[in-house]
Amino acid sequence: MSLPKPMMRGLLAKRLRFHLPIAFTLALTAAIAFKYTVTEPKKQAYADFYKQYDAVKEFNAMREAGIFESVQPTGK
Amino acid sequence: MAHPSQLGFQDAASPVMEELLHFHDHALMIVFLISTLVLYIIVAMVTTKLTNKFILDSQEIEIIWTLLPAIILILIALPSLRILYLMDEINDPHLTIKAMGHQWYWSYEYTDYEDLGFDSYMIPTQDLAPGQFRLLEADHRMVVPVESPIRILISAEDVLHSWAVPSLGVKMDAVPGRLNQTAFIASRPGVFYGQCSEICGANHSFMPIVVEAVPLEHFENWSSLMLEDA
Numbered sequence: 088m089s090l091p092k093p094m095m096r097g098l099l100a101k102r103l104r105f106h107l108p109i110a111f112t113l114a115l116t117a118a119i120a121f122k123y124t125v126t127e128p129k130k131q132a133y134a135d136f137y138k139q140y141d142a143v144k145e146f147n148a149m150r151e152a153g154i155f156e157s158v159q160p161t162g163k
Numbered sequence: 164m165a166h167p168s169q170l171g172f173q174d175a176a177s178p179v180m181e182e183l184l185h186f187h188d189h190a191l192m193i194v195f196l197i198s199t200l201v202l203y204i205i206v207a208m209v210t211t212k213l214t215n216k217f218i219l220d221s222q223e224i225e226i227i228w229t230l231l232p233a234i235i236l237i238l239i240a241l242p243s244l245r246i247l248y249l250m251d252e253i254n255d256p257h258l259t260i261k262a263m264g265h266q267w268y269w270s271y272e273y274t275d276y277e278d279l280g281f282d283s284y285m286i287p288t289q290d291l292a293p294g295q296f297r298l299l300e301a302d303h304r305m306v307v308p309v310e311s312p313i314r315i316l317i318s319a320e321d322v323l324h325s326w327a328v329p330s331l332g333v334k335m336d337a338v339p340g341r342l343n344q345t346a347f348i349a350s351r352p353g354v355f356y357g358q359c360s361e362i363c364g365a366n367h368s369f370m371p372i373v374v375e376a377v378p379l380e381h382f383e384n385w386s387s388l389m390l391e392d393a
Contacts, residue, residue, distance in 0.1 A: 098213045099211070099213040099214060099215045100215070106203070106204075110199075110200050110203040113200075113203055114196045114197070114199040117195050118192050121192045121195050122192050125188060125192075126189065133181055140351065142310070142351060145351065145352060146377065154353075154354055155377060156304055157375055157377055157381060157382070157384075157385035158377055158381045158385070
């Protein structure tokens with residue numbers, strides 16, 4: 088009784104055909120994940136910050152806290 | 164200013180710095196894409212004993228690994244050049260300030276209307292008031308009006324220096340005998356810190372830059388007071 092001849096060629100190519108699509112998919116996933124967990128939230132955070140930003144109110148709060156040297160807190 | 168264990172950029176206080184932040188995120192996304200691909204391939208290659216000694220060439224793979232990097236480089240270059248030209252635009256500044264680098268302090272001149280000039284020395288550590296920042300505070304701050312385009316002309320009186328404020332996205336070399344120009348808009352009121360960014364001698368680390376952005380009326384009051392004191 089003889090065994091079937093094992094596959095002896097193209098083993099590396101087969102490994103590459105298996106792993107390269109996974110590699111590209113993983114790389115694209117990493118990039119998309121970074122885009123939607125870091126890049127887009129950061130853009131949105133800046134947009135939201137300036138949408139509600141009241142420069143006068145913030146300036147007055149900083150002024151009263153004594154942060155500025157060119158402007159003293161009211162009452163000084 | 165920077166805070167301990169900070170990894171990324173300081174919060175942007177000017178439109179240009181916001182653009183630089185977003186571009187950095189875009190470039191870093193591409194870096195993660197390439198690094199993940201390369202790392203996976205390295206691990207796959209070192210965890211096998213399989214080899215192929217008979218590959219001579221392959222037109223298909225050559226085309227792929229030429230075209231893909233070219234596309235990636237174009238995807239990086241286009242936003243990069245956009246920001247580069249954006250940073251070069253100086254549209255009708257409201258104010259021009261001269262910043263001169265010396266060993267080891269900065270001097271600022273506001274000469275648009277009157278002759279206002281003053282020196283800005285670092286406050287030594289032993290003279291700091293509670294709440295002030297070590298190696299970052301200066302005795303006289305460069306005060307500017309908020310939300311106004313400001314042109315800065317930068318030069319030096321002795322050796323090379325560099326005027327840099329990270330949160331405003333500004334850095335420009337101060338070269339003796341040369342006048343460099345840059346501009347910024349402070350998007351919000353506040354105090355923004357920077358440090359000399361070109362080695363200039365023993366006290367290179369001890370000549371900070373402090374920019375104070377306040378509403379226009381307070382800027383005008385400050386400049387009148389400074390002129391009276393001078």
